Amino acid sequence: MKLAIVIPYYKIAFLEECLNSLVAQTNKNFHVYIGNDSSPDDPGELINQYRSSLKLIYTGFSSNLGKTSLVKQWERCIDLVNDEEWILLMGDDDVLGKNCVRDFYNNLEEVNCRNINVFRYSSQVIDESGIAISSTYYHPVIENSIDFLYRRLAGLTRSSLSEYIFRKKQVAKIGFKEFPLAWHTDDLAILEFSNFQNIFSVTTSTVFFRNSGHNISSKNDNTIQKNLANFYFYHYLIKEHSKIFSEHQILILWDKMEKAFLDDKKHVGLAIKYSSLSFKNFKFIRFLDFSRRYLQAILK
Template identity: 45%
Template sequence: MIAIVIPYYKLQFFDETLQSLKNQTDKRFKVYIGNDSSPEDPQFLLDKFKGAFEYNYHIFDSNLGGTSLVKQWHRCIALTETEDWIMILGDDDVLSDNVVELFYKNQKEIQEKNINVVRLATKVINEKGEVFLDKFTHPVLENAQDFLTRKFSKKTRSSLSEHLFKKEIVEHKKFKDLNLAWHSDDLAILEFSTPNFIYSINDAHLSIRVSSLSITGDSSTNDLKNWATFEFCEILFSKYTASFTKGQKKVILQKLEVAFLNIPSFATYKTMIAYHVKQIGFISAIKFQFRLIKYKIILILKKLKIFAAVYAVYAKIVKK
């Protein structure tokens, strides 16, 4: 019933990912590995785990993830066969031993509530596999609007890998191709689960690896991530605005404001003002303007403080 899809590119942590699949207490799953024309051949690792679980390994002739991670996800999904559920597992993430077992143990309730999206609890690990953000659980049943506003308020976290999606929904609605696939998973959770709930299994978890090799840990792509946040919020406000309460829209705008402050321009400023007026009201736009002025004043004061400190050091040197 479960297809675990791995869009493969990086070798460094892949052994631990495969080991976590070998350790599953229930082997009712099949793994589909789509090699995105990687320069790092994983064949020796696959040979190591031969017979530990069922897998299908395919090498693509061209690299697609470099230009579109979402398109790479979709061509890996196309490798799957008759499974009903899909998990897209990162090649550096690690599953707890009981993920598959608990998924099946909860099948009755998942089916009764017509669930399309199942999620696991999460831990966050570093390059050494050390946990630096401990286990995070979720409400057993939660709608996607509440989830997104909790995430934007930093009251929860999520990634693609800890979710299982009903395959027919994925094939029908598909993942949307946002920049770096940043928020593509968030949008998918909204689109795939609505109008039903997200179902959480909190006794099983995924360890999300954050390293310099991951998009999350790569600070050089921050501008692209901020632009993707603008793109994501534009979709929320243009297609799903009626699904969110006024309070939830305020949280979305707060998230967008952080992105704006990192990529300020006249175009993004106009977008922010328009969103505040349309989604909340004119007063909200005025308050945003005052916050922006306050932010600029703080920046100026910081610069003056730095200048004063540098000048004080210079004056001491001159006196000597």
Template identity: 45%
Template sequence: MNKLAIVIPYYKISFFEETLKSVFAQTDKRFTLYIGNDASPDNPKSLINKYFPAGNYNYYDYSENIGSKNLAMQWKRILDNVTEEWFQILGDDDMISENFVETFYENLDTVINDGSSVIRSPHIHINKNGTIIKDFTFQDRNSNAATFFQNITQRRISASLSENIFKYAEYLKVGFRNIPLAWGTDYLAIYEFSKKRPIFFLQNSLVSVRVTDLSISGRNDNEKEKRSAKIKFYEIILKDHLQDLDIKFILDLITGYLKEMRASKKLVSANIVTKFIFRPRTLIKIITNNFVVFVKNITAYKNSKKFGQL
């Protein structure tokens, strides 16, 4: 039985054939392909059949488009059908190197021995013409999950969804977080699915992530949704992972959170306030270790128009 599922949530046909070509070209065929059509106006069946004969893939033709409302639910709808131990969610405009599956199996025993439940491949960003925009490589075989999460959140390193392989059992325990545009959902999945175990890094495969004006990250007409997503992202971390991460990192998150709340003219979530009220030791530790910065944060928020309503 195959141990790897390649899951493609499909909607845009623009670069879909390139995606299919890359999957078809795999040197190791021990994978199961799942494609979920999120009520796209462009039927992809002829393209799929061009590379994969009927019966060699799992296709779900959904009548309701939910990706425009909730990307995480679009992924979950397809993942409910997966039976393999590991899965990759591959964007419908992204590509994998021909040795992607082969490299996965070559390292699987080591991954299991290390206790990892998240595997990452090197990745590059490409534009609509396939030209490399940015190249992201790494040397380590594995990395502490908390450190990696802090680095990607603070944009010291790059991460997205397509270059990850997740253990299905860990996904079932946590699920993908429901955040607008799924902006940050991939970051949280990498961290939360890892269960604080090391993240394993492949060395020889490659994932090409396409960034265009059709992609969420490449567009600039969705800034309001992105701001809401940032707020939700911050609230999840401050509510659920306050004790797990570095204090300086948490303080930076508070700074970012207050900034986005002020810009959005919103009040701080009651869940976040009570998180600190009922964990005074954590609050005291943050204050004593970062007194000056903390005072600046509180002063900035007091000066906001909404402060008097708390």
């Protein structure tokens, strides 16, 4: 058995629908690992109903890590995995189309032959009632992860963690980067786990991402933390991986980072990080021009 489906659990509202989508899989060659982040809603009784229909391992943790670090909660759930080679980290409110596992195995030989570490499904956004509120997002079968990033930055596509399967050895070797709310953590994982190389996508099965108003993506009371994560994400890419991107791509990252800075212009820590990165990269003219725009924004 090569596939582990890992569910970091906290919200019970849609867990039954999530698990039903796993029971409905046309290929049952997977294990399910559920890690309860000390939720006030005990899922034990519900989970027991699925023990005969799913190969399932459930662990209740005594501490709530997700409150301070979603990444640490993900990591301890991933640590539950036994000898599977691939990991699908699935939201407890998302839904897999019935052929998702089948299509993973049908394409696994080609994925391995191409030495690809990131597998991806098409996706569609659903609401609280499970009704589609977006069209289906499809991707090229073979796409460079950097090209995908810039498609996303241009607003041409979307992405969420549940629609990816990662090779476990890459997850163990590289790990997930900690950003506020784990915002952009999945984007960076796609880039780094793929070694900034190709993603393999299928168009014959879909993952349904739930925009329920209760998850981080759909909430609007966390914009400050999301903006911090925006800044740290672009700052990290420029600082750690600038040689991988073209000159034009790097300019886009600088523009994105500066916008995030201006959106939270009173954050002294961001000013220090921005200034240090500017001087290390000899961006003196850019720094002066941005400083002028920054002062104008402060004085308004």
